[in-house]
Amino acid sequence: MGYQFTRAEVGYLAGAAGQAALAEVGALPLSASSLVRDLEVARRTHGDRTGMLVETVRLRRRATAKLDPAIPWLLTDDALQQATPAPVARHRAQRLAGRSVHDVTCSVGAELVALARECPVVIGSDIDAVRLDMAAANLAAEQAVRLVRADALVPVTADPVVIADPARRAGGRRTHDPAALQPPLPDLLAAYHGRDLVVKCAPGLDFDTAGPDGSPWAGEVEVVSLDGSVREACLWSPGLAAPRVRRRATVLAADGTSWTLTDADPDGIEERAPGRWIVDPDGAVVRAGLVRHYAAKHGLWQLDPRIAYLTGDTVPPGVRGFEILERMDFREKPLRAALHRRDCGPLEILARGVPVDPDVLRAKLKPRGSVPHTVVVTRIGTTATAFVCATPPVQVRGVPA
Template sequence: MGYAFSLDDVAHLRSDAGCAALAALAGLPLTDASRLADVRAAREVSPDHFAAVLETLLLRRKAAAKVPFTDGLFTSDALQQATAHPVAVHRARRFTGPVHDVTCSIGADLVALPPGSFGSDLDPVRLAMARHNLGDGVPLVRADALRPVSRGVAVLADPARRDSAGRRTWRPEDFTPPLDGLAAAFADRDLAVKCAPGVDFAVAPWADEVELVSLDGQVREACLWTRGLATPGVARRATVLRSDGPGWAVTSAEPDDCPVTAPGEWLVDPDGAVVRAGLVRHYAARHGLAQLDERIAYLTGPEPPPGIRAFRVVEHGHYSEKGLRSVLRAHDVGRLEILVRGLDVDPNALRRRLKLTGSGEATVALTRVGSRPVYLLCRAERT
């Protein structure tokens, strides 16, 4: 859970003395090996707030690739839950006017929202940090998310997903605030709720559209959109964002005609957002691909979609560990990426047991077609 900041800590960190201490100690290694020396140095510079200073320096290093606050203030839990800035920017584009962020925390979502947006939170420490991070131009107020203090604007919420002991919870009724409570409190408003991508969305029947979002191949969040924020005719959406290029999306409104065939020239492992949104068939239909098995998310075809990492199939057949070892030896494979879907196989344990000694590298996908376990030996390529 990290260090428990107080309002006095935040006031010190924002003061001239606190800023000077942070600047003086910015070069500390902050490693496990240097911990005692780091603490001694911090005690000398900031004897009454050394722990807060050290925690802030550590969190700023972690925050650099996630949020746009160069000299921000954070708690460990708040930073962990904070939205990566490219995802926050993407989400903000769906709002056409000011937004009330009712769980604004340290301000990571609020900073990306349209002009005129404002925030509230129950935690006074996080509100003080948000004030520092956002400046004085963004209105902030201490308020319970389930007791509306605004009218006539869209609402954004990001419920905490840890219990009082800091353990992660997947039960929406245990979120703070709970999902159904948010839906009831803002039943007359356009509402967007950020959730973990692993949540069972059947528990939120009030959501008009569920969007799964990935960034650089990692599924980052789900967003539940209601009323005017949802896209008419779209129940589910998968959005794939990349730091190095344009993103794309696929929705449930698109055709899902997709055959099931034997492995072709290419194997395609769809982005995790597509899989979690249940849009594998829609993605396949868009790109002229087929499924290997109607219950498995691997796709195949003569040509992969552009701009992805796909796998050119070298050979395929019935999977057994002994048989795979022989195949890999015949192809002189020494470095092996193992993909598994639909089989109970631990890739790391299998790799150790294979005891590969070759000079080449390859990818193997282990899956099933019907009840039959199969392997597909491939070469990974960027299309």
């Protein structure tokens, strides 16, 4: 659950005395080995306020990898976990540039920071008064942002684009059920029927049941990854969707580079035998169902029409390609012999379309050599197939592509 802040504590932390106290506590290591000693030091000066000060400092340190480091954030643990990473929020704000927007689940204001830099009118609301007070402190430099305490399911504006980020945990576990989100997706759609709406969801959401009454989503589904990790699926209502686009994959990198692919792009590819390389597309491409579109764009083809692994004679720039050294039917004994013959040491195992646990298989293969290899196990037709590949250097997959 994390530390439970009160409104009085947030008021103190946002003031000059609180900021000075945070600076003092921020000078302490607060590491696992020094925490007990550091807490004693902090309590001698700050007494009962030590808990909220230490929690805020530790949350700020965690937030530097996710949020704008120039802002002295006030946060809760839950708010930080759900906060949209700054590059993802910036991308969404740029899609909404020039529009008036209302974030109805604004929490501590992480999304509002990006929106305020692109949109002429920005409103944030939340039912949690503590988080709203934190948002006010975090947005102190953004005079154009208006904050209101309101239930996300009770509209308090009529015209702006509505943004919602329902909590994705139920009973302490992450959920992909639209009705189990907080607030529930069906209730959000009913509350803002006819409005331009953007809803952030977990990438595992079933898009085919995300619409009203369990129907497919009628607008655009955008799956977004950042530095190779899929972060979210964003639902754009029909009025905000690009023409003829129902699915989009957006691949972002922390250095500001990005590319996007949609189902309006060509998807015609050949059926051919495996080429020189195997390519595992970025997760956003796979989750958005745009593997064939990605293949067509880069002159690749599929190992099997039902499997997301691609193959070709070249590798798109910035993508990890696995050079095929040997192909065989997947059986443990011949595969182990092939790896030992190649002096295989560090072993990466990728599996798709077959019931293989990479950790279990690695233990059975017993690689003891010195040369790194990658084994790709997949299904081609009805045959489980293993490809022994050279392990490529680690890269940020898919940027640029």
